[in-house]
Every structure is written in C-alpha cells, then in structure tokens.
Amino acid sequence: MRLLFTSKIFFAILLFVFACEDLPRDNVLDPKNPDSYTTTVPLIEAFVNLAHPAPYNQWALQSLNNLAQLYDGKINVVEYHRDITVDSVTYDDPYNTPETQTLFRLLQDRYVSSHPEIPRSVPDVYLNGADERFTGAYDVQSLKKQIEPKLLELLSRKNFYRLEPKISRSGGLSLDVSCKVAVLGNNDGNNLRLRIIFVKKRVQENLRLNTVVKLIWPGLLVDKIENGDFTEVEAGSFTFKESEMPDGAVFALTSEDESIVFQSIYAAF
Amino acid sequence: MNKKIEIGLLLVLLLLTACNGVEDLLNPKHPPELDERGVVVSQDQVMPRDTIMASIQATNPIEGPMQFEWRSDGGSFIPPADNDTVFWIAPLKGGLYHIWVIVSNDDGKKESPKKQINVISSSEPVVNILKPADGSYFVVTQQIEVQVSAEHENGVALVRLYVNDKLQAETDQQQNGIYRFNLTISDDMVGKTVLKAEAVARNQLSGKGTDQISIFVGGIIPGGNEQ
Numbered sequence: 001m002r003l004l005f006t007s008k009i010f011f012a013i014l015l016f017v018f019a020c021e022d023l024p025r026d027n028v029l030d031p032k033n034p035d036s037y038t039t040t041v042p043l044i045e046a047f048v049n050l051a052h053p054a055p056y057n058q059w060a061l062q063s064l065n066n067l068a069q070l071y072d073g074k075i076n077v078v079e080y081h082r083d084i085t086v087d088s089v090t091y092d093d094p095y096n097t098p099e100t101q102t103l104f105r106l107l108q109d110r111y112v113s114s115h116p117e118i119p120r121s122v123p124d125v126y127l128n129g130a131d132e133r134f135t136g137a138y139d140v141q142s143l144k145k146q147i148e149p150k151l152l153e154l155l156s157r158k159n160f161y162r163l164e165p166k167i168s169r170s171g172g173l174s175l176d177v178s179c180k181v182a183v184l185g186n187n188d189g190n191n192l193r194l195r196i197i198f199v200k201k202r203v204q205e206n207l208r209l210n211t212v213v214k215l216i217w218p219g220l221l222v223d224k225i226e227n228g229d230f231t232e233v234e235a236g237s238f239t240f241k242e243s244e245m246p247d248g249a250v251f252a253l254t255s256e257d258e259s260i261v262f263q264s265i266y267a268a269f
Numbered sequence: 270m271n272k273k274i275e276i277g278l279l280l281v282l283l284l285l286t287a288c289n290g291v292e293d294l295l296n297p298k299h300p301p302e303l304d305e306r307g308v309v310v311s312q313d314q315v316m317p318r319d320t321i322m323a324s325i326q327a328t329n330p331i332e333g334p335m336q337f338e339w340r341s342d343g344g345s346f347i348p349p350a351d352n353d354t355v356f357w358i359a360p361l362k363g364g365l366y367h368i369w370v371i372v373s374n375d376d377g378k379k380e381s382p383k384k385q386i387n388v389i390s391s392s393e394p395v396v397n398i399l400k401p402a403d404g405s406y407f408v409v410t411q412q413i414e415v416q417v418s419a420e421h422e423n424g425v426a427l428v429r430l431y432v433n434d435k436l437q438a439e440t441d442q443q444q445n446g447i448y449r450f451n452l453t454i455s456d457d458m459v460g461k462t463v464l465k466a467e468a469v470a471r472n473q474l475s476g477k478g479t480d481q482i483s484i485f486v487g488g489i490i491p492g493g494n495e496q
Contacts (some may be wrong), residue, residue, distance in 0.1 A: 049490065056459075056488035084490055091490075118408055121489040136408035136487020138460045146406070 031162070032228040036184035040159040042151055043252050043264035044077045047108050047124040049084045050204065051091035056137045060123035061207045063143035067151065068208070074155060076250045076264045078197050078210050080104040082122055095202070095211040097244075103215045107258075114259055128154060129254060129261040160185040161263035162230075165251050174239045175269065179251050181222055182230035189225030191256040193218065194233050198246035213244045219254055299330040300377030308368055308384040310357075314472070316389050317361045320347070324354040325381055327372045338371040344388075363390020363472075364422035387423055387472070394421035394468035394478030396428070399447070401464075403482040407454045408489045415450040419443075419468035419478065431465040432458065459488040 030036050046064055048057045061079070068077045081095035082104055096104065105120075112120050114130035125134040125143060132150050137143050164180040177196060183189040196216040202209040216235065223231045240246065248268040252261045304326035311322040329335045339350045339357075343366040347356040357368055367383040400416040407413060419425045428448040429439040438450050448466075465481040 052490050054488060054490055056490065059488075084492055086490060086492065118411065118489075119491060121408070121410075121491040123489070136489040138485060138487050142485070142487065 031182045031184055031230055033184075034186035034228075037158040037160055038162050038184060038263075039074075040154050040157050041264050041266075042075050042128050042154045043250065043261045044075060044147070044151075045107075045111075045126045045129075046077070046079045047082050047104065047122050048079055049082050049091055049093045049122045050095070051093045052084060052086070052122075057123045058207065059137035059140050060125060060143050061209070062140040063137065063147070064125070065208050066141070066144050067147060068210075071151065071155070075151065076252075076266050078199050078212050078250055080107065080212050080215075082108070084122060095209070100212065100215060103217050104212070107215070107217055110258055127151065130259045131261070158185070159263055160187050161189070161253050163251050163253060163263060163265040165249065165265060165267040167249065167267055167269055169269070170237055171239070173242060173245060174237055176237050177235040177249070178232055179235065180230050180232045181225060181253060183225045183227070186227060188227050189222065189231075192222040192225075192262075193220060193254045193256055193258060194222055194235070195219035195252040195254055195258065195261075196235055197250040197252065198238070198240075199248055199250060200244065201247045213240070213246050214238065218258060219252070221256075222253070298376040299374075300379050301327045301329050301335050301372040301374050303327050303372060303379055303381055307382045308370060310368065310384055310386065313385065314387045314389065315359045317359055317363060317391070319359045319388075320356050321359070321386070322354060323357055323368050323370075323384070325370045325372065327353060327379075329374050331374060331376055333375050336373045338373070339368070340370065341368045342366055344386075357386075359386065359388045362422070363388045363392065365424075389472045390422040390470070392422070393476045394419050394425055394470050396466050396468045396478040396480040398464060398466050398480050398482050401482070401484055404485070406485045406487065408487045409454050409456050409459065410489070410491055411454045413452050413454065415452050415464060415466070417448045417450070417466040417468075417480070418446050419448060419466070420446055421468065421470040421472075421478070424471035426469045426471040429467045429469075431463075431467065433463055434465070454486055456488065458484075458486040460486060462486050 050057055064077050081093040083093055083101060084091050108120055111126050111130040115133040118135050121135060123137055127147060127150055134143055134146050160183060162182040162184055166178045168176045170176045179194055197212050198214040199210045200213045202211055220233050220235060222233055225231050248266055250264055250266050252264040254261050309324050315321055327335060337351050337353055339346050339355050341357060344360045345358050366386045366388055368386060369381050369383045371378050371380045397418045399418055401413060415430055417428050419428050427439050427441040430437045430450045440448055462484050463481055464484060465479055468478045
C-alpha cells in the first residue's frame, strides 16, 4: 500500500517535470520564444513655448491633443516647454525650471543635429527620437496631417523590446523607479539607454498638456541583454515638490546616442 | 621598258594637272558678287501668313545671265521665285525662320548669309514650376530656390514670380531655359501659399503663360534660450 502511494507520487512528479518541459514557447511576449514580438508604442516629443503670442505652438499642441485622443494608449506624447528669446524679449514658459530648461535644450540640440536644415525653434516635434522631425504649424490640424501617416506606419511595425516599469512611493513625495527591459524575437540587446520622462498633466485653456517635469537625460545605460533574456534597470529614488509631483512617467528605450527611440511605455502613478 | 611607260604616263598626268592650274591662273573664275548687306527684307518680324519682300543685290562680273535660287527653312515663296526680288509667305506656326539665296553665273555660285525672320506666335509661353514640388512644406525663415522653365517660339523676354498674387521678383536670366529665384519664407506666407510664375514672350503680342503651385508654410519661432 505504501509502495503504491510512493510510486503514485513519483509518477506525479515525473508527469509534472515532463509537462513543464513540454510547455510550448508560443507566448509572443515570452523572450525565450524566438518568434516573440510586441507592438511599437511610438513616442512623440514636442518642444514648445506657450508664452509667445504667435499661435503656432497652440496649433501644434491642438494637433497633438487630437492624435493623443485618437490613439489613446497606443502612443505617448510629452512636451518640453522651452523659454525663448526673440529680439531681446524673453518669452518665459511657465512649465519649466532652470534645471529642466537646460536639459530640454541639450536634448533638442541633439535632435536638431540630425536635421540641421532647420535650426532650433518651436514648435519642434519629433517622432521616435530624431527619426522624424516636424517643425512649425499652420493650423490646428497641420501637424496631425503630417505626423499621422508616419505614426500609422510605426504602429503597424513589430517591435522587439518590451518594457516593464515598476514605480513605488517610498515616501509622500518620493518615488522608487526601476524598469525591466526584455529583448524579444531571438535578438540581443546592445548599446541601449533608458530615458525616463516624468510628466504632469495640466489643462491650459482648451489644451490638455503633458508637461515634462523631470527628465533623466542622458538616459541610463542598459546592460547587454542576451538572447531570450531581460535585465532590470534601477533608476533610483526621485523626490518632487508637491506642485511638481508627476502623474506618471514615460520610459523610452533609446539608442546609445539617444537619437533614436525604439520603444516607449507610460506608467501612471 | 615597262618602267619607261610608267614614267611617261606619270609625266603626262603631271602635265595635265599643271595645265588646269595654269588655266585657272590665266582665266580666274568670277562668280556673282553679293552686296555686303546680304538679303534685305521688308520686315523681319511678321505675323503668321504675312507676306514680306526679300531681295538681294548681286552683280555679275562676267557676261551672261545670273540665276537666283531662293531657300527658306519654313514658309513658302510666291512664284516666280527665281529673281533678285521675291515674296515670302510666313508659315502658320510662329518661331524663328531664315531666308537665303544662292546666286550663280557661268563661272560659279555664291550663297548669301541667312536672314532671320521672327514669325510672331500667338500661342502663350509654356511655363512650368519645376521646384519646389506642388504641396511641399516649408517653415518660416527657410530659403528655397524656385525653378521655372519657360519656352516660347519667339523666345521669352522675362519671367515673373508672384507669391500669393504679389510680385516677388522678375528675371530675364536663364540657363538652359530654367529661370531661378531665391525665396525666403516669411511670416506672411504661413498656411497655404500660392506660387505663380508668369512668362512674357519676346513679341509683345501673345498672352502671358503661367503656372502655379501651392506650398504649405509652417510658422515657427526660431532660436530659444540661447546658451
């Protein structure tokens, strides 16, 4: 009787082991599945100024509002609000600080260097890094008309990077941030950076804003990821003023030189 | 023996050639002499199907008659067209045509220089804006080159560029039929902007040829926190 019971247990264990080994790797999000992939979540980054009386920036933001509404959850839109000086008059955008202002300018300069035919200006919009540049606007729809075809193309593309952010509050106004990065489709992950963009949602007149309140730039270096594996990037702890407490963060996986964005994801707090 | 015959034949041949040269020297050829003005026409700019009179003043240095053989690269001569004065009917199609004459006598012939006749074309110049492409997008402060091709049978006097119906520039300078304009995109072009090119023919009679395209101009505020 005891022998029968022991052999039943042994058989059950054997069955379990075999069952585990035979688990099909058909989950498209499983890094160990050589055919795994995910969809691209494009990142739209806009350099704008809302203090200048010309309506171009408002037009651009209205276009981006339309796109964000139309592709809700499928794209990420963030705004870097810049101060600008024209003919010795400074137009001070309220949604930046001296610290962010410098980083925004450096990031824009990096992007402009890939498209030097038009110098630094606002509104200046980039799709997946410097991959595509859209400068200026001539009405509330113009930017949408220009971006949408490129956006649809990106949305239809397979993507081989998967991001899993983890954010926890370590105090009232502090956040602990990390993100898992997996490479899908039998690929390795090399020379990557993780940019973290903390955004605060605001409303100004008829515009819904996704203002960047903190930018981790240059992005954090991502360790080499072996085929079928993942890595976890520890970003650390960030403390915010109450008025600047972000609503969420966009995590963007970029090339090492930060010029191209491969994948992005938004995590709300 | 054979060698002697060969040498003999050679000598005879040499003698014959020498004789011809000598005859030329003794009796030089005297083809007709043409007035330095060449072909004189009653008008050198005419409408299609107009008739003009053309004449050549030729003198014959030898006794005997002269023959006049009139030629043209278009249109037709009213018969008889074998005298020093003829009538030429301009063709229907405008453009640049030429009339000339070959005058001959018993001693030889001489061809006059070609006289150019401009037959006015009533058609409009053909104009095409080659650059930028219709629907192109630019932003304020950008500098662009507008390239316009313009052609007309009578030539093109000048090409004008209008931006939103406002004259921007005009030029008569062209290279291989392409007229170039440098345009700086300005704030007043923001939105849909119409570029129109207008070509004027070199005859003051035909209409103006035009072509137009639309470009889109985005407004920008250049610069930003210079540091």
